[in-house]
Amino acid sequence: MESPSAPAHRRCVPWQGLLLAASLLTFWSLPSTAQLTMESVPPNAAEGKEVLLRVDNLPGFLGGYVWFKGQSVDSNHQIASYVIDAQEIHPGPAYSQRETIYPNGSLLLKKATLKDTGYYTLLAIKGNFQGEIVTGQLRIYQSVRKPAVRASNATVTENKDAVVLTCLTNDTDISIRWLFKNQILPHKDRMKLSRDNSTLTIDPVRREDAGGYQCEVFNPVSSSKSDPFKLNVYNG
Numbered sequence: 001m002e003s004p005s006a007p008a009h010r011r012c013v014p015w016q017g018l019l020l021a022a023s024l025l026t027f028w029s030l031p032s033t034a035q036l037t038m039e040s041v042p043p044n045a046a047e048g049k050e051v052l053l054r055v056d057n058l059p060g061f062l063g064g065y066v067w068f069k070g071q072s073v074d075s076n077h078q079i080a081s082y083v084i085d086a087q088e089i090h091p092g093p094a095y096s097q098r099e100t101i102y103p104n105g106s107l108l109l110k111k112a113t114l115k116d117t118g119y120y121t122l123l124a125i126k127g128n129f130q131g132e133i134v135t136g137q138l139r140i141y142q143s144v145r146k147p148a149v150r151a152s153n154a155t156v157t158e159n160k161d162a163v164v165l166t167c168l169t170n171d172t173d174i175s176i177r178w179l180f181k182n183q184i185l186p187h188k189d190r191m192k193l194s195r196d197n198s199t200l201t202i203d204p205v206r207r208e209d210a211g212g213y214q215c216e217v218f219n220p221v222s223s224s225k226s227d228p229f230k231l232n233v234y235n236g
Contacts, residue, residue: 038135063085070120118138151231165213167217178193
């Protein structure tokens with residue numbers, strides 16, 4: 001990443017000093033300040049999109065920032081350091097060329113991947129090389145794919161047969177709900193759902209159960225419905 005041109009005046013805090021401070025602070029467990037905060041914007045990020053780790057309530061007279069992947073100040077997992085006076089970014093071992101550090105300390109992550117999920121730690125270094133840290137968590141979700149419905153039988157006899165509908169999906173970390181005639185399936189005593197909602201059992205089936213069934217899979221960033229499955233119910 002190309003660094004912005006430095007101001008003509010002398011730098012107050014050289015980047016070597018920031019890196020030295022970060023390496024020295026690695027050996028101490030710094031308490032998190034109650035003022036310094038971090039949040040993900042948006043709160044739930046989609047794979048392939050941009051996400052910002054925004055930092056608020058920074059202390060004054062800062063010399064720079066150092067970002068780390070993980071819950072600790074570990075130089076082996078350093079993403080990058082930023083010198084405020086020189087407006088320079090210096091990559092670390094965990095830098096992937098998708099990160100940008102802003103002058104306000106926030107970290108922008110482009111083209112987020114599932115591997116970016118985890119904890120991130122910011123070390124804010126003051127001009128006297130004292131530091132304050134804050135740790136936050138980032139969660140990246142994959143857009144869900146279209147599921148399908150599989151049935152034990154498409155044609156059943158009223159008050160005699162049972163039917164088992166299964167929602168087929170390869171997605172993980174999702175929720176599942178069932179729809180009947182484009183509406184959320186009403187709960188009835190004759191209907192049972194598996195613990196993860198992937199299987200719907202109707203026993204016995206009645207005429208009122210005839211119609212189109214869909215399953216919908218969703219996570220915090222996306223949702224998708226299956227094609228309708230038509231259940232035929234005949235009077236025995």
